Amino acid sequence: MISDKMVSLVKNSSTIRAMFEEGKKLADIYGEENVYDFSIGNPSVEPPIEVKEAILDIITNESPNLVHGYMNNSGYEDVRAVIAKHINTVQGTAFTSENIVMTVGAAGGLNVIFKALLNQGDEVITFTPYFGEYRFYVSNYDGILVEVSPNKEDFQPNLSEFKEKITAKTKAVIVNTPNNPTGVVYSEETICELAKILEDKQKEFGTSIYLISDEPYRELVYDGIEVPYLTKYYKNTVVGYSYSKSLSLPGERIGYLVLPSEMDDFENVSAATNVANRILGYVNAPSLMQRVIARCVDAKVDVEIYNRNREVLYNNLTAFGYRCIKPQGAFYLFVEALGGDDIAFSNAAKKHNILIVPGSSFGCPGYCRISYCVDYSKVTGALEGFEKLAKEYQ
């Protein structure tokens, strides 16, 4: 009785989410301490103390009807102003509250911008490997996701193929840097080239192509690396941000879109995101969390905890014979599947109570993603299993 589209969606539902549930089942059987669940990006590091302090203070001292009430569908103006100012301070931009739309996480933000922009059959280009949910976010609005094949050298985007895949139907390009699942940060050189290609193609086709930058991992970077802010390189950029990772609040569904005033058709895009937020049933981003964010823009989780996991996993896994790029951001390692078949390999790992996600879920077979946003004890505890697994393939 469910819709035809849903029948296949239910059948092929998220591998990642299925693993998350499977991990809980394995934990029931073998004991939580003997299961190494690297399947999901559910932060293990606690939110910074500022979050707790902000909630307690707001709930104690602010008017409950303000804190829990309706506001403009795009969010509280004062909250949006604080966020704009914060971005300006860090990035040297010149945003105001008008450029910020509060959303139900980045997932909500991406749905809002796609609802605002896409006609049936419009194309959205993404670079493999990519966060698999993009497929649904685009198809929700009858768009077509066009995949650019991976550059397995360094997982920077494959720009020559990208150039060929842009057509008159290309409405948007979605990038994710620091990247899920590779952990790679797109270099400034990459961004400049990508922007140049888009400028040229806009002229060639007489179209506007929006660059959507999905960046929940912006704050999670290592080795002092800089993540270029894309609105400074290309004016038709929309930033989708989330506090899920930077403040460890994934369940709270709080994030925002940045719509630069200089983008094509700014007034209409802005109005459309306001309407889309409402009619998609979000109505608005959760109100208390909006007010919490306004007090926590300078806070972030202790990235050093993830860094330790990264170093230990990377150093040990490569010593065991695994091959992967050392990630510069996010909390993922994207390793080559031993034996070449990512699904067989992730099943083999499961026999060691290690849960990892096949690269096929990210449009990139032959690899597996290891989510290292877990307790350090899980990282060290899993090493023996990873070593045995490697030996099985020798």
Add this chain to the structure above:
Amino acid sequence: MISDKMVSLVKNSSTIRAMFEEGKKLADIYGEENVYDFSIGNPSVEPPIEVKEAILDIITNESPNLVHGYMNNSGYEDVRAVIAKHINTVQGTAFTSENIVMTVGAAGGLNVIFKALLNQGDEVITFTPYFGEYRFYVSNYDGILVEVSPNKEDFQPNLSEFKEKITAKTKAVIVNTPNNPTGVVYSEETICELAKILEDKQKEFGTSIYLISDEPYRELVYDGIEVPYLTKYYKNTVVGYSYSKSLSLPGERIGYLVLPSEMDDFENVSAATNVANRILGYVNAPSLMQRVIARCVDAKVDVEIYNRNREVLYNNLTAFGYRCIKPQGAFYLFVEALGGDDIAFSNAAKKHNILIVPGSSFGCPGYCRISYCVDYSKVTGALEGFEKLAKEYQ
């Protein structure tokens, strides 16, 4: 550059939301105390104290990674179990956590169930007057909203026309009781008849027709009236609930769907709502608020405050010559527009700094909705304006 559908959506955006914004502008000009904004259903009554206590206790004593982290996309199992048990206690039902799906308010819940059920061209029947957002929730999934004309005698649904409008394409019927905008509660007699019609039509067409009961106002009732619980009358019922009004938390976006186990295709509908919650970008209902709700299922706002507004407005307006049904629930009066033209009448009201919403927004021209979820001082303060307005039409 925005999508074709969005162009008209932006142009004809919500009258109610536009008024909400206009009210704030008028307040800037005339002073907040001189503007009588009856346009939006933004509760004026404070959330019950249990909400504050729950938040403070959870934030102080529970693990932040649990409180703010990911959970099953359908919500925390313990929270869903508490809600199921609460409904069972009040309604004598036999739900478990499996029957509850936590959603981003009722608006999120309705989008989730429509995404789960609707194929392109499927029909969803509703009774005028109805909450105008249903148009968008249905068209988001390429469904067709079929309106049954109003029964202006008592605003119980027009069941003879309803029967005629059910076709083989009817996938769902959406009802809203206590009703926005009339405040009318559908009687048990109405519900029994409606269920009988649906049973017969399901047999006639060999289809399943889901009855979606949108009930954010269930707890806001007066004069001791009972609101029938629809799952007890018709097994293919889906309840969409929200705490926006019962706990005055509209900005927090927290609610749930009830999917009875005995409904047709339960397993698939349940799985589809889980997937829809995720891929529509909600991912899950806000996590802290889920945990707050589990501690507040027995709490509710002080309905007596709304009741006083209701009595004073109803008694005075009818004395001034306005005509309307005395509402038994929600916080709306649906008055006949003096002069017959609801848009002209609401504009005339605006000259007295009184903001009310034309019935056209609810598919029922010739009436206006007065939202009385406002401070009592606004109710008494507006009486002079309402009286003058009535005199203008004599």
